[in-house]
Amino acid sequence: MYNQNSTISYSANIVPILNTYCNSCHTYPGSGGIDLNYYTGVKNAALSGQLIHAMQHDTNYVIMPPPPAQAVDTCQRYAIRRWIIEGCPNN
Numbered sequence: 001m002y003n004q005n006s007t008i009s010y011s012a013n014i015v016p017i018l019n020t021y022c023n024s025c026h027t028y029p030g031s032g033g034i035d036l037n038y039y040t041g042v043k044n045a046a047l048s049g050q051l052i053h054a055m056q057h058d059t060n061y062v063i064m065p066p067p068p069a070q071a072v073d074t075c076q077r078y079a080i081r082r083w084i085i086e087g088c089p090n091n
């Protein structure tokens with residue numbers, strides 16, 4: 001789905017993932033004070049590491065979305081990681 005040489009787009013690739021899995025709870029003011037419904041909120045969560053760690057269910061991070069909700073799928077987590085590696089462009 002995501003070509004290795006393509007550029008991830010915030011609006012086309014990242015926002016739909018967050019809308020599907022996160023923003024029912026993380027729209028202003030956002031559960032836990034985390035608002036993932038605007039670019040700066042997403043970037044802040046990305047740079048702190050919480051965004052991807054929560055989705056990957058890494059030790060010492062909250063599990064998001066909270067069980068029993070279905071976890072973000074592997075391909076979509078890959079897109080999020082790529083976007084962070086590319087510097088969280090607002091594109």
Ligand code: HEC
Pocket residue numbers: 018021022023024025026031032034045050051054055062064065066069072
């Ligand atoms: C059903 C509601 C719900 C959904 C959906 C949800 N969250 Fe949360 N989230 C919460 C609540 C409630 C908290 C605050 C309490 C806590 O930390 O468990 C929270 C806290 C967080 C935090 C802060 C953790 C910390 O250590 O302070 C992050 C980051 C986060 N969520 C990311 C996400 C991401 C990313 C998604 C989508 C993949 C998501 N959440 C989906 C309810 C939700």
